[in-house]
Each structure stands twice: as C-alpha cells, then as structure tokens.
Amino acid sequence: MSESVDELRSPNVPLPSGNVLRIYSMRTCPYAQRARLIIAAKGISADLVNVDLNKKPDWFFDLNPYGEVPVVLHNGGHVYESLIAAEYLEEAFPDPPLFAKEALVRANERIYFNHWTKKGIPAFYSLLKAGYNDPELTQRLMQNVEVMDNFLKTLGKPFFHGDTVGFSDYMIWPWFERMPMLKDVTEFEIPRDKYPRIAGWVDLMWKDEAVQKAAFDPKLMTEHYIKYRTGRPDFTIGAKKPNVVEERLENLDGLRDPTTRDRQT
Ligand SMILES: N[C@@H](CCC(=O)N[C@@H](CS)C(=O)NCC(=O)O)C(=O)O
Incomplete structure (x- = not known):
C-alpha cells in the first residue's frame, strides 16, 4: 500500500x-x-x-x-x-486464513470481538470524551479490559485467535494501539500485574508485521484525539x-x- x-x-x-x-x-x-x-x-x-x-x-x-x-x-x-x-x-x-476453521472456535472469536465492539469501545470513547480520569468511566473501561483478560485466561492461549494472531485479534487491536493516547489524555493505564494476559497480548501484537504496517505515529495520534475531543x-x-x-x-x-x-x- x-x-x-x-x-x-x-x-x-x-x-x-x-x-x-x-x-x-x-x-x-x-x-x-x-x-x-x-x-x-x-x-x-x-x-x-x-x-x-x-x-x-x-x-x-x-x-x-x-x-x-x-x-x-x-x-x-x-x-x-x-x-x-x-x-x-x-x-x-x-x-x-485468519479465521479459525472450526465453527465453534470461530463463534468464540466472534464473541470476543463482539464484546469489545459492544462494550469496550463505547467505554473507551466515553472516557476519552470526558478527557480526564473520571473514576466511574475509568472503572467502566477497566471492567471491560478485565473481561478481555478473562477471555484469554479461559482460552489459555496468547491470542484471541489461539496460538497465532488472527481475525479476532485484528478486530480488537486498534483501540489497544490507542491506549498510550488515552493515557496521555486521561491517565488511563492497564495495570500489568492485574491483567497480565492482556498486557502480554499487547506486547505480542506489537511484534506482528501487519500491526506494525498499519500503525500510526503515537504523537500525532494524541494530537488528533485532543482536537477530536474539542x-x-x-x-x-x-x-x-x-x-x-x-x-x-x-x-x-x-x-x-x-x-x-x-x-x-
Ligand atoms: N460502525 C462503523 C463505524 C465507523 C466510524 O465510526 N468511522 C468514523 C471514523 S473513525 C467515520 O467515518 N465517521 C464519519 C464522520 O466523522 O463524519 C464501522 O464499524 O465501520
């Protein structure tokens, strides 16, 4: 591209x-x-x-x-x-192929990114729009991060797709790439000790070639969202x-x- x-x-x-x-x-x-x-x-x-x-x-x-x-x-x-x-x-x-072959595994992948889309993303934007570390909104987003962490725990795999990066990981990732921006704006940070699976997943995702190719300059990202908020x-x-x-x-x-x-x- x-x-x-x-x-x-x-x-x-x-x-x-x-x-x-x-x-x-x-x-x-x-x-x-x-x-x-x-x-x-x-x-x-x-x-x-x-x-x-x-x-x-x-x-x-x-x-x-x-x-x-x-x-x-x-x-x-x-x-x-x-x-x-x-x-x-x-x-x-x-x-x-980026999606799991088995129907049940694929359905589970959908459950993961559906949860993030339905609950995680609105919580992310509510906090971002507040523009400071509002305790209630921070907690709401944290609860959804916890759900994602628990999905990985139950799955017992490093990625939502399983042993390798796959479809569900890519559907969830963009908002996690924006977490440093959210920290700049609202001080929100995922505690590694509390949510080690999601923190480990973020580390692994950064190593993925497609993730690196599709990434955006973090400074400009923060600059963009500050203007977006206003x-x-x-x-x-x-x-x-x-x-x-x-x-x-x-x-x-x-x-x-x-x-x-x-x-x-
Ligand atoms: N539900 C849509 C949401 C897409 C969306 O909100 N895109 C934003 C940019 S990130 C947009 O195009 N907004 C139109 C506008 O701001 O005028 C999807 O999943 O594609």
Missing part, C-alpha cells in the same frame, strides 16, 4: 495498476484500521484513499449511507461497516504535504519581479 498527498479518488477513477481493491480510510480511524490490518496481513495490494471526513463528497454517501470509513471497493462492488468489510476480505482473499478534528493529520517550495518574501519587497512570485520549483 502506498500513499502520498491525499487525493480523493472517486469510485469512477480506475485502480492504479497492480492494485486489486480500493479502501476508503482515514489515518487515525480504528474502524478503518480493522480492514487495513486484514489487507496488510494478507499482503493484498490496495489503493489507499484517505478521506477528509470534514469534506465528504456526495458520492461518498452513495458508497456508504452512514458517510463513514472504511469502505472497501472490490470486483465492481463495495462493502462498508468495518466488521462486515473485514469478513468480506477474509472470504474474498482466503490466503492466509469537536474540531483534523482528518488530514499525518498527510504528506505537496512538494511546494515556500516563498520567503521577507526583505524582498521591491526586489522581486511579481511574475516570479507564484512559481513553484
């Missing part, structure tokens, strides 16, 4: 050669990251388009009536909602800026030919 300056390619723009699908994403979006993790783990060459969610074009709502990323464009169709998009990618690109998010954060040579006009007044002013080299 390669990206440069943000360029909002509509679905009508053909995929750049060598790419098999397009993903509409946003750099700090944990939901879009779910799909990007699957793409990275499977080595799918994807055209990554980062959408400035402050300036969504009308056609984006034709792709997803909720106006949210991620949207995956593939084979003349498109899929939205991160869990549905990730499952679609798993089915459309079966190699390497209701003024910058969705272009982390974009590489166009290669414009800045004009330095100080002390040049009267010395420059005005026709040269707009020249960019």
